Amino acid sequence: GLRSMSTATRSSLKIGLLPADGIGHEVIPAARDAILALGSTIPKPEFISLNAGFEYFTKKGVALPEESIDVLKNECDCALFGAVSSPSKKVVGYSSPIVALRKILDLYANIRPVVSVAPTPGEKPSVDLVVVRENTECLYVKQEEITPGPNGREARATRLITERASRRIGTMAFDIALNRPRKLLTIIHKSNVLSITDGLFRETVRAVPANAEPAGKYDEVTIAEQLVDSAVYKLFRDPQEFDVMVAPNLYGDILSDAAAALVGSLGLIPSINTGDSFVMGEPVHGSAPDIAGKGIANPLASIRSAALMLRQLGYSDGANRIDKAVDEVIREGRVLTPDLGGSSKTQEVTDEVLKRI
Amino acid sequence: GLRSMSTATRSSLKIGLLPADGIGHEVIPAARDAILALGSTIPKPEFISLNAGFEYFTKKGVALPEESIDVLKNECDCALFGAVSSPSKKVVGYSSPIVALRKILDLYANIRPVVSVAPTPGEKPSVDLVVVRENTECLYVKQEEITPGPNGREARATRLITERASRRIGTMAFDIALNRPRKLLTIIHKSNVLSITDGLFRETVRAVPANAEPAGKYDEVTIAEQLVDSAVYKLFRDPQEFDVMVAPNLYGDILSDAAAALVGSLGLIPSINTGDSFVMGEPVHGSAPDIAGKGIANPLASIRSAALMLRQLGYSDGANRIDKAVDEVIREGRVLTPDLGGSSKTQEVTDEVLKRI
Numbered sequence: 171g172l173r174s175m176s177t178a179t180r181s182s183l184k185i186g187l188l189p190a191d192g193i194g195h196e197v198i199p200a201a202r203d204a205i206l207a208l209g210s211t212i213p214k215p216e217f218i219s220l221n222a223g224f225e226y227f228t229k230k231g232v233a234l235p236e237e238s239i240d241v242l243k244n245e246c247d248c249a250l251f252g253a254v255s256s257p258s259k260k261v262v263g264y265s266s267p268i269v270a271l272r273k274i275l276d277l278y279a280n281i282r283p284v285v286s287v288a289p290t291p292g293e294k295p296s297v298d299l300v301v302v303r304e305n306t307e308c309l310y311v312k313q314e315e316i317t318p319g320p321n322g323r324e325a326r327a328t329r330l331i332t333e334r335a336s337r338r339i340g341t342m343a344f345d346i347a348l349n350r351p352r353k354l355l356t357i358i359h360k361s362n363v364l365s366i367t368d369g370l371f372r373e374t375v376r377a378v379p380a381n382a383e384p385a386g387k388y389d390e391v392t393i394a395e396q397l398v399d400s401a402v403y404k405l406f407r408d409p410q411e412f413d414v415m416v417a418p419n420l421y422g423d424i425l426s427d428a429a430a431a432l433v434g435s436l437g438l439i440p441s442i443n444t445g446d447s448f449v450m451g452e453p454v455h456g457s458a459p460d461i462a463g464k465g466i467a468n469p470l471a472s473i474r475s476a477a478l479m480l481r482q483l484g485y486s487d488g489a490n491r492i493d494k495a496v497d498e499v500i501r502e503g504r505v506l507t508p509d510l511g512g513s514s515k516t517q518e519v520t521d522e523v524l525k526r527i
Numbered sequence: 528g529l530r531s532m533s534t535a536t537r538s539s540l541k542i543g544l545l546p547a548d549g550i551g552h553e554v555i556p557a558a559r560d561a562i563l564a565l566g567s568t569i570p571k572p573e574f575i576s577l578n579a580g581f582e583y584f585t586k587k588g589v590a591l592p593e594e595s596i597d598v599l600k601n602e603c604d605c606a607l608f609g610a611v612s613s614p615s616k617k618v619v620g621y622s623s624p625i626v627a628l629r630k631i632l633d634l635y636a637n638i639r640p641v642v643s644v645a646p647t648p649g650e651k652p653s654v655d656l657v658v659v660r661e662n663t664e665c666l667y668v669k670q671e672e673i674t675p676g677p678n679g680r681e682a683r684a685t686r687l688i689t690e691r692a693s694r695r696i697g698t699m700a701f702d703i704a705l706n707r708p709r710k711l712l713t714i715i716h717k718s719n720v721l722s723i724t725d726g727l728f729r730e731t732v733r734a735v736p737a738n739a740e741p742a743g744k745y746d747e748v749t750i751a752e753q754l755v756d757s758a759v760y761k762l763f764r765d766p767q768e769f770d771v772m773v774a775p776n777l778y779g780d781i782l783s784d785a786a787a788a789l790v791g792s793l794g795l796i797p798s799i800n801t802g803d804s805f806v807m808g809e810p811v812h813g814s815a816p817d818i819a820g821k822g823i824a825n826p827l828a829s830i831r832s833a834a835l836m837l838r839q840l841g842y843s844d845g846a847n848r849i850d851k852a853v854d855e856v857i858r859e860g861r862v863l864t865p866d867l868g869g870s871s872k873t874q875e876v877t878d879e880v881l882k883r884i
């Protein structure tokens with residue numbers, strides 16, 4: 171139900187692959203194979219492997235080489251990103267490549283559907299929500315400084331909330347809500363403390379329907395709101411209360427991890443980073459250094475991210491085939507990775523999915 | 528197990544009562560009655576009722592009258608705060624009195640134990656953790672501004688993290704960890720994005736043992752860390768992973784609500800706001816406008832906050848008596864408010880506790 175990016179007819183689909191760190195190297199190939207398995211359902215995929223990440227930084231001194239950016243901008247229709255490792259101490263010159271990519275490619279929305287798999291097809295899932303996370307500002311502008319003070323050092327970070335970014339993420343969230351059965355949009359904020367920044371976010375999102383074209387476009391959408399702390403609490407106690415949640419960047423980050431906990435494993439949750447002209451799929455999980463290289467990472471979040479990416483590009487048939495295959499594998503429960511209580515390998519789970527596509 | 532504030536002998540205990548808004552008016556009297564029920568276990572309590580809150584603001588134009596501050600500072604040994612309502616829109620001149628009080632009284636630590644009640648006395652609780660939340664800075668410094676920009680308004684907030692505040696909250700957290708059986712301290716941050724501010728927090732807390740007196744004081748404490756998004760995920764999936772968590776202000780706010788969801792109801796979770804010379808008990812729940820005035824608010828969080836406050840003041844016998852009574856009432860499960868699946872009134876639950884003190 172996401173609005174699709176473009177209906178342009180492509181003869182081929184150029185997809186940048188950035189596994190980045192840790193299990194990214196194990197799960198991104200699975201997503202690639204799922205796309206390949208679609209055959210002629212989608213334009214012929216062409217994959218371009220690109221460097222990024224902390225591992226690359228330790229070798230080459232740069233976390234996001236210019237070449238990767240250039241190829242993404244000039245040659246790719248879309249991309250799949252794996253996960254990044256965080257250095258365990260401050261490392262001079264290192265800065266997260268995923269945060270940078272979101273900004274450079276103006277991927278202003280991070281869309282994270284969290285849906286439990288229903289025991290039987292057609293049955294209502296117990297959790298079915300989408301976190302729509304603003305993806306370019308808030309504390310992620312990374313404007314930080316540190317100064318000596320009379321009682322030791324003092325560090326300050328800027329949290330930026332603009333009307334423009336709030337309006338476009340708000341519009342995206344209303345569009346998503348409008349295309350879902352419940353049409354309920356919950357605005358997440360903390361304006362009881364941040365009356366100006368979160369006040370602007372809340373007010374701007376609320377003003378979206380009044381400025382919509384055609385007028386009345388969002389009349390069917392119900393608007394609710396929730397302070398971020400209560401939202402996390404409610405999410406655990408009563409996830410059915412939520413349909414679409416729209417949130418500033420950091421709250422969205424936290425909420426999507428919280429929601430992931432509800433459906434069994436972070437290893438299941440896909441996302442796309444999307445703007446008006448580019449989309450990048452990304453599993454919500456991290457690089458999982460503890461299990462990296464063991465071949466037991468859950469590939470389903472990445473495979474689903476590929477589906478989400480295809481849907482955003484207008485290829486819903488392909489997306490549906492992948493999603494259906496993934497749901498079946500989960501429902502059967504025979505071939506699952508350890509994070510879901512199984513004992514299968516990444517490759518075995520991937521093969522199960524591929525068989526069903 | 529918290530370190531106690533002072534062992535000075537008092538002939539009486541002056542306690543400020545600030546019910547503030549909504550169900551605050553229903554639960555603070557319950558906490559007062561629990562303290563009264565202790566009789567001579569503690570110095571004779573004297574209660575002083577004080578104004579604060581959004582309801583007071585709508586009547587008098589001020590959310591925290593000077594008089595309340597003066598009395599707290601000059602006459603009270605401690606205080607109990609209820610909850611505040613958040614205006615549903617920006618209200619000029621209104622600012623949260625609880626955030627202000629924490630700062631004015633320099634209550635730099637917000638301590639929030641989240642413990643499930645074991646089915647039988649002595650059995651191990653399934654959740655047993657303490658959130659130690661920095662209480663004076665981070666985004667709560669409320670330095671915000673809004674300016675017109677080429678694409679609409681732009682709002683900025685400052686997030687302040689100082690070495691001084693990080694060191695004192697870190698020290699408090701190490702002391703708390705040292706007094707608990709597991710002695711595990713998890714530092715919560717997001718330094719993969721906020722490398723300077725959260726980097727300073729992490730580094731300063733980690734440096735506490737090296738500067739401790741006597742040297743080696745914290746040798747038995749195990750230090751762990753967790754990114755805030757993963758921490759919320761882990762909290763839901765595997766709460767046993769945590770013992771003491773120390774966090775900057777906003778993360779602590781969110782984490783304590785998340786933890787509350789694990790043990791059944793926000794209506795159970797107490798906290799104290801404490802500095803080196805004053806302590807203020809405060810239930811973690813809000814003013815709950817939806818149920819205010821109905822007499823069905825859960826008084827247990829406030830009653831437990833009174834116990835926590837007494838413990839911090841050095842009156843552990845009194846604190847233990849209250850806690851034991853509350854645990855019994857929960858364990859019996861006969862007289863509980865609707866948030867816990869019961870159908871009893873605030874007063875009935877309070878009476879059950881009082882009988883057992």
Ligand SMILES: CC(C)[C@H](C(=O)O)[C@@H](O)C(=O)O
Pocket residue numbers: 254266268269423454719720756
């Ligand atoms: C790796 C990190 C910078 C990132 C974020 O905070 O956005 C991650 O947690 C995510 O959710 O995509």
Ligand SMILES: CC(C)[C@H](C(=O)O)[C@@H](O)C(=O)O
Pocket residue numbers: 362363399611623625626780811
């Ligand atoms: C009411 C609000 C300002 C407060 C906070 O954010 O600190 C509350 O959520 C809390 O946890 O005490």
